[in-house]
Amino acid sequence: MLYFVCAFYNEAKPIINFYKLKRVNENKFFQVFEREDIKLIISGVGKINSAIALSHIVSKYGISDEDIVMNIGICGSKNREIGEAVLVNKIHDVETKKDYYPDILISHQFEEGTLETFSKPVIDFDIEDICDMEGSGFFKASSKFFSPHQVQLIKIVSDHLDGVRLTGEFVENLIEKNILTIDDYINKMKKSFIKKDLLDDWDRKMMEQVSSALNLTENQKIQFNKAYIGYKIRESKSPEFVKNILNVRVQGKNESKREFKKLISKLYE
Structure with missing residues (x-):
């Protein structure tokens, strides 16, 4: 199974369209979209919401060693270009001071980076690389169910922490421009999970x-x-x-x- 967790609908819409996902109307707790091998849940903003949503979706549809769990969304950065997609190799929870490390085992087209997760919106704050409000909660919850190499975060830079209000259309365009690269990475991950004859x-x-x-x-x-x-x-x-x-x-x-x-x-x- 391929699981996506997005904070809000505008982040999810390009993924829904690309994979032709359908709304699950009977889910009363979250907006969920699916096809047979893909489930997407919209968590709401914040690390607690992200953790709850992840736990809800995998508990409902099951867990296996070949599942891939992706957190796709926007982030802020002081130095990176708007629209740049970053594959997260380290997560730092600013509130708890704890660090988390996804395993990146395959070659890819992204820049890698460190994600800092805050509990409040960040404006004009000194950060190391990129920042969001969901990453650490998503990864911590995912780690209860999956191995680190199954859990990946891809963040697209949307602002320079200057307080500029983002439109839904702007966010959708950022995700859409990177969707083919994201899909290529997912396909490589799927191939890497084929264990047959990997070690002789x-x-x-x-x-x-x-x-x-x-x-x-x-x-x-x-x-x-x-x-x-x-x-x-x-x-x-x-x-x-x-x-x-x-x-x-x-x-x-x-x-x-x-x-x-x-x-x-x-x-x-």
């Missing part, structure tokens, strides 16, 4: 040998496996360079940590 015998053997050679902890093994799989998805080949680790004599935890960090960094290059 050489991969499995090498991952096991590297884990043993570096004496990885369970948490490090999870990080290594994720980085290894991400590399193979992006590059469509095995990272043969990992076998060089087997020639390194690692003595002690500190040396193991250094070699592990170098390996993870190379896998994400």
Whole structure:
């Protein structure tokens, strides 16, 4: 299933039109639009509303390892161009000071960026990159049901935090201009979820040998496996360079940590 969560109708309308979604009239709590393999819910503004809407829609239609959950909407930015689409790789909740990290495992056409989520509209405020009012609530709720690589946020810059009032038509045009790029990214994600033959015998053997050679902890093994799989998805080949680790004599935890960090960094290059 492909799930979309949008804060308001003008953000959702281009998605509804592109995927030819139909209104679910019997839903009394939210505006929901659907076709067989896609569900879209309009949450209302704010991180609590976004979290509630996400929980409502996935509880109603179900959860699987191949689901994709997308938060599409506008954002503010001091420095980025109006209309630029940003794939979020870090979310910072300004109120709670907590950070969240979606996993981005595949190549894409977007610029990546850090999203700060506020509880109130932001006007003339010093932010790191982009900001909204839903992101952290959406991601925190999604993380209860899905793995980080299934949950993605794409934000389109709509203003420079100058208090300019945006029209519905303006917002719709911003989303519509990026809809083909969004759809391309979704299709790549779907392909990456096809697990058949992703790892061959050489991969499995090498991952096991590297884990043993570096004496990885369970948490490090999870990080290594994720980085290894991400590399193979992006590059469509095995990272043969990992076998060089087997020639390194690692003595002690500190040396193991250094070699592990170098390996993870190379896998994400």
